[in-house]
Amino acid sequence: MVETTRRQEIEDVASSLFHEHGYSGTSVRDIARALDIQGASLYAHVASKQDVLWSIVDGTASRFEAAADAVTPAPDAESAGSAPDPADRLAALVRAHVGIVTDDVERASVFIHEWRSLSSERRAEIARRRDAYEQRFREVIADGVGAHAFAPVDPVAAAAYLLTALNGVVAWYRPDRRLTPAALADAYVQLSLQALDAGRHAEVPA
């Protein structure tokens, strides 16, 4: 219990430092100093700086994946026929993505910008998981284009456009009263659906 909390603290502090100075610009000593403990004490909780980065990136990837699982059937699920309409699925994907980002901007930022600092095997795993996640967006977009629910856009370009726009939240967004996380999510859902011209094209019944 205490260990979980301490580990959590370490990841929180590391996320904040990696976000501000980058992974390569942050030392284990910096993390220990921010926690007001000795570097040696830190190693009682984590094996290495790389280990902390992995926990942050893997944990954040899992949050995105779980959210997408709740919205879209897995790529080779048999139940695709019963999926809700593409605009609803896309709106849910966008809302979930923005929610995870605004819930912890620093961890999301580390996931988005620092995953390339993972060791090669872990980097390959995250590259694969990021591709699979982006593939969910491509498939919903392709479904919507195929059903004439969206404008005839290139699903690869459109998925990249949307996802980089959503990820960009970490670079500029700071919650305030004018633009709350909920208002930001609403605005981004609206912009994303409009980007695909959703609702302007007649849906062809299945």
Add this chain to the structure above:
Amino acid sequence: MVETTRRQEIEDVASSLFHEHGYSGTSVRDIARALDIQGASLYAHVASKQDVLWSIVDGTASRFEAAADAVTPAPDAESAGSAPDPADRLAALVRAHVGIVTDDVERASVFIHEWRSLSSERRAEIARRRDAYEQRFREVIADGVGAHAFAPVDPVAAAAYLLTALNGVVAWYRPDRRLTPAALADAYVQLSLQALDAGRHAEVPA
């Protein structure tokens, strides 16, 4: 003439290395090695690694600014009344932005991701210029919202959404026959105009 060419080569190589390994992950020795010259020879052409970063970032910022100047009147120009309609201006801004990015993905990537590695005075200057550039997008969007040419979106959120989507090109786009730079620009103009629901709202005559 020779000096200009050598300087250009140095910036090209540095852009490529900064893009792949980050500014902090690249040494002057790495740049010299990639050019097959001695580090000491490199210093005949550039004062420091920071100096090279500045040239790349400042030069790229100037390209974006010149392109925007050609499209939108400067923020406090007197001629705003004669500006073309917001959808045309936004389309031109998006097309110009994507064109500069695809024309040199590596320099654009350094501009977008590595400007924070500039020394504090230069970083402040680039932060100011980036804000002013983003302000152009906000103003065109606000004009379009005000004229009922665009959906009623928040101009700050919408400008951030669009610009991060456009900047995201550096992270994923590699030209190929299926998606040429011109086809990418077309797709991104379409997505951006649709994101604002341009052309769906009746324009109120000025």
